[in-house]
């Protein structure tokens with residue numbers, strides 16, 4: 001058996017742990033040959049691949065990023081000039097590499113492309129990857145725990161300045177259109193306010209609340225997700241990348257909030273945009289284990305010929321769901337989420353009720 005493996009979308013702590021687990025499990029349990037496709041679907045389109053052997057993946061478990069490289073702009077079905085070059089990519093996979101199947105590790109965009117190749121006859125198993133933790137029917141993505149650890153540490157550090165200077169300190173997290181990183185990171189870092197896309201907020205009410213705190217606790221720590229917005233406001237977009245499947249790059253809502261709050265307050269308001277530090281570096285032990293379990297489970301699906309499925313974590317156990325049921329979908333924080341309820345119950349300021 002000859003299996004291709006690629007990593008698509010943004011980099012993420014734990015990708016190398018999945019690459020290692022798939023390679024080792026397939027070599028160990030069924031002597032399958034594994035070939036790594038370089039830079040995601042870009043490599044499939046441009047004929048770039050190299051063998052992955054147990055020796056190749058030695059020592060990469062704790063390494064951040066992906067040894068195969070990745071790409072978050074390349075879609076063979078819609079190339080940079082708009083042309084559909086999926087046949088070219090398919091020919092490389094089938095005729096040149098003679099792959100029996102492909103393991104695609106990536107987020108919603110990667111799963112969408114992978115599912116289309118599966119329908120065209122290239123058997124695919126998907127492994128969900130995203131620090132955003134927003135893939136449907138998957139209780140936890142690897143990379144999320146590592147991102148949350150960075151946010152929690154940043155909030156701990158920002159709290160020092162908030163307390164010492166009597167300031168309002170704002171930390172802006174990643175997470176795209178879902179609030180998981182801000183919610184869990186904010187809880188872990190003891191944020192006084194957590195603002196997420198699922199709960200639009202009233203900026204005047206937030207300013208009043210911060211002003212009241214100037215006379216009581218004396219400082220405020222705010223954790224805001226990049227996709228959060230005030231009532232009547234659109235998303236804060238940092239850049240638009242024309243040739244990207246998802247052209248919108250979020251960022252800057254923390255700075256926007258600072259501008260709104262400052263005139264209403266006596267204390268200084270300062271913002272830190274955490275950015276890509278949340279995505280870089282070594283995965284936490286939790287993410288190393290989750291990524292290893294996902295990779296092993298993907299290898300089991302391949303061995304069992306259970307193609308067209310994506311690995312998920314359901315409760316505490318690995319399982320899989322049909323790719324066509326999840327491709328292109330996302331998973332916002334539901335109002336019933338236990339972390340959200342706990343934050344509200346503890347008096348964390350989270351704006352109005354969802355959709356209000």
Ligand code: F6P
Nearest residue numbers: 010131132174175176249250279
């Ligand atoms: O999906 C992961 C993610 O890190 C998002 O949280 C963020 O909005 C986006 O990717 C940033 O992408 P890029 O690295 O292309 O700017």
